[in-house]
Amino acid sequence: MTAPFLSIQNLGVTFTGGTRPVRAVNDVSLDVAEGEAVALIGESGSGKSVTMRAVMRLNPENRSKLEGKIMVGGRDVMGLNTRALSAFRGAEAAMIFQEPLLALDPVYTLGDQIVETIRRHEPISKEAARARALDLFDRVRIPSAKSRLDNYPHEMSGGMRQRAMIALALSCRPKLLLADEPTTALDATVQIQVLLLLRELQRDLGLSIIFVTHDIGAAVEVADRIAVMYAGQIVEQATARDLIRTPRHPYTLGLLKSRAHDAMVKGSKLDAIPGAPPDLANLPEGCPFAPRCFLADAGCRTGSIGIAQISEGHQARCRRLDQTALRDAG
Amino acid sequence: MFGYTLRRIIYTLPVLLGVSVVCFALVHISPGDPLISILPADASIELQERMLVLYGFDRSYPEQFILWLGRALQGDLGTSIATGRPVTTEVMRAVANTLMLASVATVIGFVLGCFFGFVAGYFSNSPMDKAASAAAVFGVSVPHYWLGMVLVIIFSAQLGWLPASGAGPGGSSQWKFDMEHLSYMVLPAITMSVIPMGIIARTVRALVAEILAQEFVIGLRARGLSEFGVFVHVVKNAAPTALAVMGVQLGYLLGGSILIETVFSWPGTGMLLNSAIFQRDLPLLQGTILVLALFFVVLNLIVDVMQSALDPRIKR
Numbered sequence: 001m002t003a004p005f006l007s008i009q010n011l012g013v014t015f016t017g018g019t020r021p022v023r024a025v026n027d028v029s030l031d032v033a034e035g036e037a038v039a040l041i042g043e044s045g046s047g048k049s050v051t052m053r054a055v056m057r058l059n060p061e062n063r064s065k066l067e068g069k070i071m072v073g074g075r076d077v078m079g080l081n082t083r084a085l086s087a088f089r090g091a092e093a094a095m096i097f098q099e100p101l102l103a104l105d106p107v108y109t110l111g112d113q114i115v116e117t118i119r120r121h122e123p124i125s126k127e128a129a130r131a132r133a134l135d136l137f138d139r140v141r142i143p144s145a146k147s148r149l150d151n152y153p154h155e156m157s158g159g160m161r162q163r164a165m166i167a168l169a170l171s172c173r174p175k176l177l178l179a180d181e182p183t184t185a186l187d188a189t190v191q192i193q194v195l196l197l198l199r200e201l202q203r204d205l206g207l208s209i210i211f212v213t214h215d216i217g218a219a220v221e222v223a224d225r226i227a228v229m230y231a232g233q234i235v236e237q238a239t240a241r242d243l244i245r246t247p248r249h250p251y252t253l254g255l256l257k258s259r260a261h262d263a264m265v266k267g268s269k270l271d272a273i274p275g276a277p278p279d280l281a282n283l284p285e286g287c288p289f290a291p292r293c294f295l296a297d298a299g300c301r302t303g304s305i306g307i308a309q310i311s312e313g314h315q316a317r318c319r320r321l322d323q324t325a326l327r328d329a330g
Numbered sequence: 331m332f333g334y335t336l337r338r339i340i341y342t343l344p345v346l347l348g349v350s351v352v353c354f355a356l357v358h359i360s361p362g363d364p365l366i367s368i369l370p371a372d373a374s375i376e377l378q379e380r381m382l383v384l385y386g387f388d389r390s391y392p393e394q395f396i397l398w399l400g401r402a403l404q405g406d407l408g409t410s411i412a413t414g415r416p417v418t419t420e421v422m423r424a425v426a427n428t429l430m431l432a433s434v435a436t437v438i439g440f441v442l443g444c445f446f447g448f449v450a451g452y453f454s455n456s457p458m459d460k461a462a463s464a465a466a467v468f469g470v471s472v473p474h475y476w477l478g479m480v481l482v483i484i485f486s487a488q489l490g491w492l493p494a495s496g497a498g499p500g501g502s503s504q505w506k507f508d509m510e511h512l513s514y515m516v517l518p519a520i521t522m523s524v525i526p527m528g529i530i531a532r533t534v535r536a537l538v539a540e541i542l543a544q545e546f547v548i549g550l551r552a553r554g555l556s557e558f559g560v561f562v563h564v565v566k567n568a569a570p571t572a573l574a575v576m577g578v579q580l581g582y583l584l585g586g587s588i589l590i591e592t593v594f595s596w597p598g599t600g601m602l603l604n605s606a607i608f609q610r611d612l613p614l615l616q617g618t619i620l621v622l623a624l625f626f627v628v629l630n631l632i633v634d635v636m637q638s639a640l641d642p643r644i645k646r
Binding site: 056087089090099104105107117120152155168172 | 544546554556557559563566567643
């Protein structure tokens with residue numbers, strides 16, 4: 001395997017703005033190869049979005065502390081100065097947001113926003129930039145693209161807006177696309193269309209994608225690999241196939257069981273994980289999942305839990321993996 | 331855009347009608363006989379009746395209103411009881427003076443207010459925010475006639491740098507835009523700018539803080555825009571509301587500057603209103619209020635149209 005395009009090593013993000021520091025991301029390591037799509041799943045507040053924003057250093061600098069190392073295309077993102085950072089954002093790596101209505105400037109037309117972004121990174125004329133914007137709108141299959149360029153965000157439907165957002169993100173031909181719950185705000189039929197579009201663009205353009213979601217179905221649809229986050233840590237990562245077929249971390253097991261899939265029998269009880277995620281300002285010692293884990297023993301509640309390699313590309317942060325393996329066999 | 335503007339203009343017609351009814355009614359709802367100030371105390375009954383007929387007060391109210399409105403539409407607001415000159419001339423001269431003063435004051439207030447507001451909003455909860463917010467609170471809460479007098483004491487009486495009152499040599503009719511005349515405007519304009527400065531600063535501070543907290547600002551940074559590029563977007567998002575507040579403030583200053591114009595003897599609408607009230611000069615009072623109300627309506631119209639040009643979400 002060649003060197004990963006994006007490499008996150010031991011990333012830590014602590015928000016220091018409040019009364020107590022909040023440890024939102026804790027020792028996260030994740031590699032994304034060129035042209036690979038990785039899904040980051042987990043419940044709200046597990047640090048998915050914060051991890052993504054850290055890749056572009058978008059978390060407020062004066063209220064957060066970053067640790068670890070982030071390399072994109074051989075460049076150290078942590079070491080970039082302000083000028084290099086803004087040249088990197090949008091051109092090398094681009095981001096798609098959950099709610100395009102909130103993430104687009106409401107008082108500029110979409111065409112103007114795309115043209116502005118292109119001209120920020122490339123010395124081309126307004127006309128050329130607009131022509132490229134039009135191509136992008138066609139590419140993401142926005143009907144009557146030409147007149148849509150002059151629309152304001154509020155004049156479009158949710159699915160159309162998300163397509164426009166994707167067009168904007170792709171406007172400077174980035175190599176890394178960070179998609180922060182791109183389908184969560186959309187209704188079900190539109191979700192699938194947008195997912196398929198993302199998958200297709202990824203294949204055609206050879207993009208590396210990190211795709212944040214809490215929808216396992218969407219993750220399987222788009223991603224080659226899946227990483228599961230809990231309380232600021234990646235608790236398990238594997239290929240999409242391995243993770244769904246042979247999950248090993250107790251949290252992943254619980255997550256998969258709590259899905260309402262089609263095999264569910266009417267009247268049967270939906271399995272849920274008991275308890276609630278820990279307070280990130282006051283993390284328990286040991287494994288953060290221990291208080292909710294059916295396998296936890298005294299050893300899980302002290303020290304820090306290391307990452308165990310299960311097989312090629314499959315790893316989990318758990319010291320009771322022997323138990324989950326047994327359960328699988330039985 | 332054109333359709334919206336036309337519709338907004340049509341919407342103002344009922345407002346204008348309402349304003350004229352209120353202005354007309356002013357003469358009749360205010361206590362006392364409208365003619366009491368022009369008739370000698372010992373006027374005979376016949377004289378009173380003759381004056382009543384002469385001024386048209388013997389007719390029914392609707393009839394009087396239509397006659398009055400008809401004349402007003404032709405630019406005739408009657409004759410001032412105190413000076414005997416046409417009200418229109420008096421009011422227009424005062425309006426020109428006030429408009430000049432109020433515009434300068436609003437521009438000063440807007441520029442300073444935006445500056446303080448942006449600084450406070452961008453660095454919210456920092457010492458700079460505290461200082462800028464304190465300046466804004468001072469602007470809103472300081473009694474401006476007091477501030478005017480203090481400025482006169484410091485800059486006119488003590489330092490002798492600026493004239494204390496009036497509109498320059500030769501009175502308001504000789505106004506010229508030269509240093510000598512402009513120096514008369516400095517103190518009243520600064521005093522007058524303090525309130526809009528405070529209000530605009532507080533509005534802009536809240537606006538900027540709110541805009542910066544929105545997700546699209548992260549979106550703009552994620553596209554690689556520089557801090558200045560982001561600032562331009564923030565300004566364009568804040569502009570419609572800031573302009574609306576400025577328009578309303580200009581409207582207030584046009585009519586609500588009685589205290590400042592009196593302190594500085596500035597020959598504007600405030601002073602005109604003041605003297606009209608004290609002399610019970612009802613036609614003059616009526617005319618002044620009508621013209622000021624018209625200005626307010628027109629200003630609001632301009633602000634609305636400008637807002638819709640700046641903020642696409644307002645067009646419906």
